[in-house]
Amino acid sequence: MKKIFITVTLTVLATAAKAQTIFQTGIVTAKQNKYQVVLKKENSKEYVSVRNINSQLYNARLKAPSVVISNPEIIGLKVDKNQINEIIKESLGPGLFQELLKNPKNFIDIDFRFGQDGLIKEVFFFFPSNLAITPQMIENIETRLKEKLKARFDERTIPNFNGPVYKTMSYIPFYYSLDSHSLEVK
Amino acid sequence: MIQGKNKKTNACIDWYWQTYIDGELVSEEYVFTTCEGEEVECDAIGQRDRKGILKIKMACGGNQGGGDDPNTVLLDSINAKPCNAMTYADQMDYIQTISNMNNGNCLQKALLHAFNDLGKQVTVCKGSTVNGAIAQTDYYSNTITWNSNLSFYEKTLDEEFFHNIQFGTYGNVNDHANIEFEAAIMCDMIQTSANYTAMDQQSTSVRNEYSTWLKSITNNGNSFPKSFTEMFPDDTAKQTYFYFLEKYRDQYQPGDSHYSPINYNLLPTAIFKVTSKSCN
Incomplete structure (x- = not known):
């Protein structure tokens, strides 16, 4: 009886330790890429911000007419959110994916920077630190998103802009959050 | 017919x-x-x-x-009718947009209810807008003018309807940054966390902070603050709100319709006119 109790205690400690040590502020390495990690505390909770060390747009301000701010409809941005969900699900594995969605406080935020060709220039990740996401998972998601995802834009010529709106932008931002709402996306 | x-x-x-x-x-x-x-x-x-x-x-x-x-x-x-001068195609586009909004989520429907509760009839027309804005509202003539070069968009119609609710709450105020930021929050709440856009022109770091904050005050998009006390339980919550208002305003340049000095005494109470409504 005593032996069983000790075993259970160690398991709990090991799990707790794993949840706290996947990411620390600094640089982590996956198979092909290195990532800058920053741990942040907001509202008394801890979050992880992850970006490829080669990124150049993380703190870059968007150069665009002010009318496009918070108006993605005028850009006519179309992104296949189901495809994003599928890529994340495949990269995390079904178990972790379900665990992520089970708790309504869990999420993975992805900040996309699309080029005018519709391809991803850069992506940045942000999620609660208690999620068991590894650097390799991040690399897999980033790689697959860049391979598979392509945004579309409204190609109509708008007189105010002398062309399609997206052509006026240095990059096209899109902020997506995978959480319990995301599977409602059709 | x-x-x-x-x-x-x-x-x-x-x-x-x-x-x-x-x-x-x-x-x-x-x-x-x-x-x-x-x-x-x-x-x-x-x-x-x-x-x-x-x-x-x-x-x-x-x-x-x-x-x-x-x-x-x-x-x-809906108390916002297309004006007779609009083409049939534009009127159809408008009707389809309203139809989509009527079939939207609970908060979306609540916004339409709150707009109707104002009890005024608004006319929606196509025309030219200041600086090529997507749309603008004239509160005194009860007219929403939509940029004649653009289709109708649900999110921007949400914003214009909400501006009318704000006008009914605050009257004619010049605190454009406060007004526009509250409307941006309203629209982001309706969009749910899957697509926040209020900080589109900010750095990723600020976008993450904003996303985390909005999720925290909406229980991750599952419920919305219905009162002043719920949204601002303490002074820190107010400071956080104005921190993001500053970040929002900083995306614009002086002279822009969304830019103004920030009024730190104007707290966002119009939003509760929507969040406290039933969506049925």
Whole structure:
């Protein structure tokens, strides 16, 4: 009886330790890429911000007419959110994916920077630190998103802009959050 | 009577206006093609009343005969009517947008209810807007002017309807940054966390902070603050709100319609007119 109790205690400690040590502020390495990690505390909770060390747009301000701010409809941005969900699900594995969605406080935020060709220039990740996401998972998601995802834009010529709106932008931002709402996306 | 009928072409629908006289089809005119959303069979029936105001009824799905059809959308359900000067194609576009909003999530419907509660009739017209803005509201003439070069967008219509609610709450104030930021929060709440846009022109770091904050005050998009106390339980919560208001305002340049000095005494209470409404 005593032996069983000790075993259970160690398991709990090991799990707790794993949840706290996947990411620390600094640089982590996956198979092909290195990532800058920053741990942040907001509202008394801890979050992880992850970006490829080669990124150049993380703190870059968007150069665009002010009318496009918070108006993605005028850009006519179309992104296949189901495809994003599928890529994340495949990269995390079904178990972790379900665990992520089970708790309504869990999420993975992805900040996309699309080029005018519709391809991803850069992506940045942000999620609660208690999620068991590894650097390799991040690399897999980033790689697959860049391979598979392509945004579309409204190609109509708008007189105010002398062309399609997206052509006026240095990059096209899109902020997506995978959480319990995301599977409602059709 | 004027009637619009859909004709399907693969995943797209070609819309035509058909004019009947004494039950006979006398003309048919192509209007536009829509290629998104579910494929549905829809009829759009337009009829002018004695004052010449066009009323359009959309009936989608199999049961198109009766007024009880849940897919039937009457313009009477919203106190914002398209003006007579708009083309039929624009009016159809507007009706479709309102129809989508009527079928939106709970908060979206609550916004329409709160707008109707203002008890005023707003006219929606196409025209030129200041600095090419997507849309603008004139509170005194009760008119929403939509940029004539653009389609109707749900999110921007949400914003214009909400601006009317703000006007009903605060009156005519010049604190544009406060007003626009509150409207941006309202729209982001409706969009849910899947697509926040208020900080589109900010750095990723600020976007992450904003996303985390909005999720925290909306229980991750599952419930919304219904009162001042719920949204601002303490002074820190107020400071956080104004921190993001500053970040929002900083995306614009002096002279822009969204830029103004920040009024730290103007707290966002119009939002509760929506969040406290039932969506039924």
